[in-house]
Each structure stands twice: as structure tokens, then as C-alpha cells.
Amino acid sequence: MYYIGIDVGGTNVKAGLITENGEIMKRAVRPTLAKRESDAIAADMIALVKEVAEGIDAANIHSVGIGIPGACDDKTGMVVNTANINFHMYPLGEKIQAATGFSVYLGNDANCAALGEYYALPEKVQDMIFITLGTGVGGGLILNGKLYTGFNGIAGEVGHIMLKDGGEKCGCGRRGCWEAYASVSALIRQTRDYALAHPDSALRAACGENMEAVSGKTAFVLARKGDADGKAVVDTWISYVAGGIVDMVNIFQPALLLIGGAISKEGEMLLNPIRSFVAQNSYSPDVAKTKIDVAALGNDAGLIGAAFLGRK
Amino acid sequence: MYYIGIDVGGTNVKAGLITENGEIMKRAVRPTLAKRESDAIAADMIALVKEVAEGIDAANIHSVGIGIPGACDDKTGMVVNTANINFHMYPLGEKIQAATGFSVYLGNDANCAALGEYYALPEKVQDMIFITLGTGVGGGLILNGKLYTGFNGIAGEVGHIMLKDGGEKCGCGRRGCWEAYASVSALIRQTRDYALAHPDSALRAACGENMEAVSGKTAFVLARKGDADGKAVVDTWISYVAGGIVDMVNIFQPALLLIGGAISKEGEMLLNPIRSFVAQNSYSPDVAKTKIDVAALGNDAGLIGAAFLGRK
Numbered sequence: 301m302y303y304i305g306i307d308v309g310g311t312n313v314k315a316g317l318i319t320e321n322g323e324i325m326k327r328a329v330r331p332t333l334a335k336r337e338s339d340a341i342a343a344d345m346i347a348l349v350k351e352v353a354e355g356i357d358a359a360n361i362h363s364v365g366i367g368i369p370g371a372c373d374d375k376t377g378m379v380v381n382t383a384n385i386n387f388h389m390y391p392l393g394e395k396i397q398a399a400t401g402f403s404v405y406l407g408n409d410a411n412c413a414a415l416g417e418y419y420a421l422p423e424k425v426q427d428m429i430f431i432t433l434g435t436g437v438g439g440g441l442i443l444n445g446k447l448y449t450g451f452n453g454i455a456g457e458v459g460h461i462m463l464k465d466g467g468e469k470c471g472c473g474r475r476g477c478w479e480a481y482a483s484v485s486a487l488i489r490q491t492r493d494y495a496l497a498h499p500d501s502a503l504r505a506a507c508g509e510n511m512e513a514v515s516g517k518t519a520f521v522l523a524r525k526g527d528a529d530g531k532a533v534v535d536t537w538i539s540y541v542a543g544g545i546v547d548m549v550n551i552f553q554p555a556l557l558l559i560g561g562a563i564s565k566e567g568e569m570l571l572n573p574i575r576s577f578v579a580q581n582s583y584s585p586d587v588a589k590t591k592i593d594v595a596a597l598g599n600d601a602g603l604i605g606a607a608f609l610g611r612k
Numbered sequence: 613m614y615y616i617g618i619d620v621g622g623t624n625v626k627a628g629l630i631t632e633n634g635e636i637m638k639r640a641v642r643p644t645l646a647k648r649e650s651d652a653i654a655a656d657m658i659a660l661v662k663e664v665a666e667g668i669d670a671a672n673i674h675s676v677g678i679g680i681p682g683a684c685d686d687k688t689g690m691v692v693n694t695a696n697i698n699f700h701m702y703p704l705g706e707k708i709q710a711a712t713g714f715s716v717y718l719g720n721d722a723n724c725a726a727l728g729e730y731y732a733l734p735e736k737v738q739d740m741i742f743i744t745l746g747t748g749v750g751g752g753l754i755l756n757g758k759l760y761t762g763f764n765g766i767a768g769e770v771g772h773i774m775l776k777d778g779g780e781k782c783g784c785g786r787r788g789c790w791e792a793y794a795s796v797s798a799l800i801r802q803t804r805d806y807a808l809a810h811p812d813s814a815l816r817a818a819c820g821e822n823m824e825a826v827s828g829k830t831a832f833v834l835a836r837k838g839d840a841d842g843k844a845v846v847d848t849w850i851s852y853v854a855g856g857i858v859d860m861v862n863i864f865q866p867a868l869l870l871i872g873g874a875i876s877k878e879g880e881m882l883l884n885p886i887r888s889f890v891a892q893n894s895y896s897p898d899v900a901k902t903k904i905d906v907a908a909l910g911n912d913a914g915l916i917g918a919a920f921l922g923r924k
Binding site: 370371373380381389425426427441443444446448449450451452453454455456457458460461462463464465466467472473474540543544546547550551552553554555581582583585586587588589590 | 682692693737738739758761764765767768769770772773774775776777779786852855856858864866867893895897899900901902
């Protein structure tokens with residue numbers, strides 16, 4: 301049996317034909333051109349489905365799953381809204397189903413990534429929390445072996461839990477959300493602020509004259525070289541990341557918590573301080589402890605997980 | 613079929629014989645005498661089970677469930693630890709099972725209260741979050757129709773999510789937990805601090821000369837009479853309560869969130885500002901919204917829910 305996944309991003313719409321084992325047998329991609337009419341974007345998705353399904357007996361294709369960077373209601377097949385793409389209360393599931401004949405499932409992109417990582421685990425667990433650190437902080441909750449999406453389909457917005465009441469402004473309108481401190485965007489802001497406050501530092505030089513060179517890696521690169529300023533920025537940011545992870549552990553006590561997003565490539569330099577912070581700060585009597593690790597699939601997690609949305 | 617519940621508190625151990633409908637047919641109680649040997653407390657529990665089971669055919673008793681004010685592992689029947697009672701890595705389940713012949717289930721007290729409230733709902737929902745405001749902030753998570761306890765049995769410590777990073781010291785060792793701001797203990801502290809800062813206020817007078825009269829009700833009583841200082845204290849405290857509820861909604865998007873604890877008797881005066889704060893601050897595109905209400909069962913929720921721990 302094959303599964304078709306579609307991963308909708310701000311730049312590209314990617315499609316893949318996925319095996320039971322999560323291998324990507326065939327790929328296709330089209331530019332999103334996010335400002336277009338919803339119907340034009342949907343038409344490209346239909347073409348992508350046909351492209352990856354070509355030559356495969358339709359009876360061997362289980363379903364199509366679509367990962368959306370926004371809120372969607374899987375029960376009705378409706379994309380409720382997205383921040384950057386022209387989908388608002390748009391019946392995407394129905395459209396794709398009507399045009400392709402396949403069952404169609406919708407999911408939030410972070411939820412899809414969680415599902416992709418979950419199916420890729422070498423050892424299954426019942427409860428796994430996935431967080432992804434990028435422009436924001438996204439999350440996916442696998443509870444009792446299933447993706448948990450709440451009664452309206454949009455659960456798991458873990459980036460929008462409070463870290464510092466009244467603190468930094470968050471995109472959601474609140475002040476002080478975890479995302480406003482622990483996203484890579486926040487790390488970049490923290491790097492820039494630190495550099496400006498330390499004009500003679502190596503960190504300031506690494507940011508470029510007009511701050512054009514600053515990225516989520518800037519402070520990590522210096523910290524690896526033993527630079528105290530780089531380390532200060534990294535340590536502070538990691539304490540924010542770990543602070544929210546403590547919340548996740550205290551709430552869910554999952555067997556496994558996975559950290560995704562490009563920054564997770566920092567590996568042990570990210571993981572070690574998080575693990576010791578969580579060990580020190582989580583509510584933890586003498587019981588088994590959550591394992592904390594980085595995600596395995598990288599960019600393909602969302603595509604593979606989307607494909608598996610319909611998998612029981 | 614009957615269910616036997618035991619609710620272990622710091623002062624009393626209560627037992628009840630509960631019907632399928634959640635009615636308490638028979639009650640029995642003994643003092644906890646919390647400093648005693650674990651075995652002595654367990655012996656009283658065994659006596660209580662026999663007392664409420666008397667005259668009932670054992671075949672008509674489904675199981676015994678015990679609500680513990682602390683952490684326990686239902687899989688092993690072990691009480692991991694409690695803050696105030698002499699149970700630490702104590703095999704309570706095994707002891708009670710051996711002495712009574714009934715299957716025994718253990719649960720955290722807040723989880724039991726959540727389960728009791730859940731079975732008492734006039735209309736079933738799939739996902740319900742229960743929070744209880746008292747000495748601390750406790751919680752119980754009913755997800756996909758079942759009590760969620762994580763992989764080690766101690767999930768749902770929602771009081772220990774961060775509200776103000778680096779803020780008030782919490783009993784768990786962290787600074788700034790929700791519990792440190794939104795518990796009734798925190799309300800009392802906030803009332804006292806406000807009163808001391810406003811020595812000529814009616815609120816100061818209501819606290820008594822040596823602060824002996826201050827309780828969780830003090831500010832509410834004055835606020836109901838239109839007193840601006842009482843209202844200020846209540847408003848601030850409610851904003852903390854509601855802040856954490858926003859987190860719960862953003863994470864879980866439950867159909868229902870219930871607020872328990874004696875303070876929930878404040879009813880609409882508590883609920884109305886919480887509902888409007890959550891509506892303003894939660895991540896909420898155009899989807900169905902979580903219903904927020906006060907719990908129905910009061911003190912008996914924990915006893916009834918404990919009885920139902922073994923119910924499938």
C-alpha cells in the first residue's frame with residue numbers, strides 16, 4: 301500500500317509517494333505562489349497528486365494527506381486559515397477528493413511532522429511530544445499512540461503557552477509566549493540585541509556591519525569556539541527552550557520528547573543543557589523520566605507525516 | 613455493579629460505595645493520622661473497604677480505587693511519594709488487593725476528581741481538562757474519553773507550567789509556576805500583600821489586625837460589595853488563573869474545561885472574566901471554542917472518581 305503526502309509551504313508545494321515504511325518513492329514539486337486564488341493552488345495540488353500517482357494502481361493508494369501551515373478541521377476537510385497562504389475557510393479536502401477520487405486528510409504542518417517522526421521511531425512509544433523550533437515554536441502531540449488534535453482540530457499550539465507573563469510580544473497577540481523566547485526568530489533577536497550591547501565583541505563582528513550576517517547559527521558557531529559572548533547568548537536561549545520543555549514534561553510525562561527544526565542539527569550542544577535543565581526543574585519524583593532527543597527526519601518529516609494522516 | 617472509592621486526604625481517609633450512576637450508597641471515614649507508619653494507614657483503608665462492602669455480594673463489586681494526594685504508578689500499584697503522608701515507594705495496591713480480594717487501582721487525587729466530574733457530565737465530551745484551585749493548582753486530563761496519565765503515571769501536573777519565568781518561588785522548586793500565582797494560597801498572599809500596602813483600606817480591615825482573618829474569600833466578599841481594592845485583588849488573581857487556562861486551551865483545545873476547588877463556588881464572578889480573558893488571548897481562528905465552566909460535584913468528586921478508576 302502507498303500513501304500520498306503533500307507538504308504545503310510558503311514557497312513550494314511538495315508531493316511524495318510514500319511506502320508503508322516511510323520511504324519516499326517519488327517526489328514532485330510546484331511553487332506555491334501563495335498570493336494566488338485558493339482554487340489555483342488547489343489545482344496544482346491535484347496535478348501533483350496525479351503526477352506522483354502515475355503508473356500506480358489506484359487500489360494500492362490508501363489516501364492523500366495534506367500538511368497545512370495553519371489551522372484546519374480534518375472532520376470537514378476545511379482549511380480554517382493560514383498566516384501566509386490564501387486559504388481561509390476553504391474546502392480543500394472536498395476539492396482534492398472530488399478531483400482525484402482518493403480519500404483526503406488534512407493536518408497542521410507541525411502535527412504532520414510529529415506523525416512522520418513517530419512512524420520513523422526505531423522503538424514505538426505510546427506518548428511522544430514533538431516540538432519544532434523555527435520561525436515559531438510548533439508542536440505535535442502523539443498521545444496513546446495517536447495524533448491528538450482536540451475537539452476542533454487545532455490542538456497542540458504549544459508555542460503559545462506563557463513563559464514570561466507580560467514579556468515580549470508574540471505573533472498571536474499575547475505577550476510572553478514560549479515562542480517569543482524560544483523560536484529561532486527569538487534567538488536571532490537575542491543575538492542581535494546582545495551584539496549591539498557589546499560592540500567590541502567577536503559576536504558583534506560576526507553579525508556583519510549592518511546585522512546582515514546574523515542567523516540562528518551565529519551564536520552557536522562562536523560558542524563552539526569557546527567564545528564567552530556566543531555562549532552567553534546560547535545559554536540564555538537554551539534556558540528558554542528548556543523552560544517550555546519542562547512544562548511539556550510536567551503536563552504530559554511523555555516517554556519521548558523530540559526536538560525538530562534546522563537548529564536541532566546543533567545536536568548535543570543543544571541537547572545536553574536541555575536535558576540537565578529539565579532534570580533539575582521538572583516535577584519528578586522517583587519515576588521513569590522522559591527521554592529527550594532530536595528529530596530524525598529533517599525536512600521530509602512533514603511530507604511523510606502528511607501521507608500517513610489517514611493511516612489507522 | 614458497585615465501585616468502592618477511597619479518598620486519602622491529609623486529615624481524613626474517606627471511603628464510599630458508589631453506584632454505576634455515581635451515587636454514594638454508603639460512606640465511612642477514619643482519621644488519616646498522616647505521621648503513622650504506612651502499614652497502619654493501609655490497615656485502616658482495608659477496614660474501610662470491608663465496612664462499605666459489608667452486606668454486598670463481592671461479585672457485585674467491580675473494584676476498589678484509591679485517590680492519593682501525590683504521585684503513584686497505577687501499573688505497579690506503588691505510591692511513589694506524597695507531600696504530607698507517610699507513603700514513599702509503598703506498594704499500597706498490592707497490600708489492599710491481598711487483604712480484600714478486590715482489584716485495586718490507584719490515582720492522583722486531582723485525576724480522580726477529574727474522572728468523577730467527567731462521569732457526572734450531563735453530556736459526554738471526548739476531551740475535558742479539569743483544574744482544581746486550592747493550596748496548589750492541580751489538574752486532570754481526560755483525552756479521547758480516557759484519563760491520561762503519561763508513561764509513568766504522573767502526567768497532568770498543570771500547576772507546574774511556567775507563568776512568570778523567574779517569578780514567585782513554587783513548592784516544586786522552580787520560580788514562576790502557574791500554581792505560585794493562581795492557587796488559593798497565592799490569592800491569600802496577594803490579598804495580604806495588597807492589604808499591607810493599603811493600610812487604610814476596607815480590605816486591610818477585613819484581613820484582621822494580625823492578618824488572622826484573611827482567606828481566599830476576603831477579596832471576593834469586598835469585590836461583590838463594589839470595593840475597588842477587593843476588585844483589584846480579584847481581577848489580578850483571575851488574570852493569573854485565566855493566563856494558565858489560555859495555555860490549557862492552546863495546548864488541548866478541549867471541548868470542556870472545568871474549574872474545581874472551593875473557590876469555584878464564586879461562580880459567574882470567577883467565570884465571566886475568565887471566559888472573556890480566554891476569548892481574547894487564546895489562539896483561536898474561526899473554530900469551535902472550549903466551553904469553560906465550574907465543576908459540579910464539589911468535595912465528593914475525588915471519592916466518586918477514585919471509585920471509577922477501574923471502570924473501562
